[in-house]
Amino acid sequence: MGNKDVKVVSFWVSPFVKRVEWALKLKGVDYEYIEEDIYNKSPLLLELNSVTKKVPVLVHNHKPIVESFIILEYIDETWNQYPLLPHHPHERALARFWANFAERKLLDIAWVAMCSSGNEQEKAVNIAREAMEKIEEEIKGKKFFGGEYIGFLDIALGWISYWLPVFEEVGSMQIIDSSKHSATIAWMNNFLSHPVIKESLPPRDKTLAYFHTRRKALLSTFQGFFKD
Known part of the structure; x- marks a missing residue:
């Protein structure tokens, strides 16, 4: 049964939400799961996150926290068991750097690649x-990025292990190359085999269908995205 003091406003296929769920589960924190229709946003979501109106939202003791990376740090500071961020300040800074690098240079760009075609897709893939x-x-x-166990950066980049191959299949493209990215692929396998991660992934066929629908809807959006 979920903890009434901890709630996660969620969307089933969102990798950003999964970060929050993974962190809570690794720490053994029970929570109440609230599924949100992001295409018909509920009054609850609009009340809890009136600024960006996006999921995830973590509600702890009736107080909302938004943005997945900020939520991860809040979780790590609130529940001491199973530390996520490294102890040393320099290592913590590096973890934050790589999390933001992957968000801007890989996740955002892979999304563009999946939802585009022709020259735009080629530029994004490169x-x-x-x-x-x-x-x-x-x-x-x-x-793992965290060493011998899953840490903050593994959770932040965890989408690579499951969602990136889906993006590749939906967009008929290749970003991960087994001949060049063997260490990444080994990490992906280690990450996906962890019980907490494995048991909380969305069904792949349903995930593929969802992103095929998103690509179809957004195909023209990113034409001209990269300016010469």
């Missing part, structure tokens, strides 16, 4: 591949 090269170097020699 940028995403460059970002993957940097991430590959960062994970080399490690089981």
Whole structure:
């Protein structure tokens, strides 16, 4: 049964929401799951997040916290068990840097690549591949970005393990190359095999269908996205 003091306003296929769920589950914190229709936003969501009107929203003791990275840090500071961020300030700063790098240079660009075609898609794929090269170097020699266990950066980049292959299939493109990104692929397998992660992934067929629908709806949106 969920903890009435902790609620997560969610959307089933959102990788941003999954970050919050993963963090809570790794820490053993019970929560109440509230599914949101992001295309017909409820009064509850508009009340809890009147600024961006987006999920996820973490509600703790009746107080809302928004934006997935901010929520992750709040969770880590509130519940001490299973620390997510490294202890050393420099390592914490690096984890935050890589989380933001992957968001801007890989996630955002991979989304553009999935929802575009022709030259626009090619440009986006090339940028995403460059970002993957940097991430590959960062994970080399490690089981997880957090070391021997899943940490903040693994959760932040966890979407790569499940959602990025979906983006690739939907967009008929390739960003992850098994011959170049072997360390990343090993990390993906380690991440996806963890019981907490494995049991909380959305169904792949349903996920594929959802993103096929999104690509169809947004296909013209990113034409001309990259200015020469």
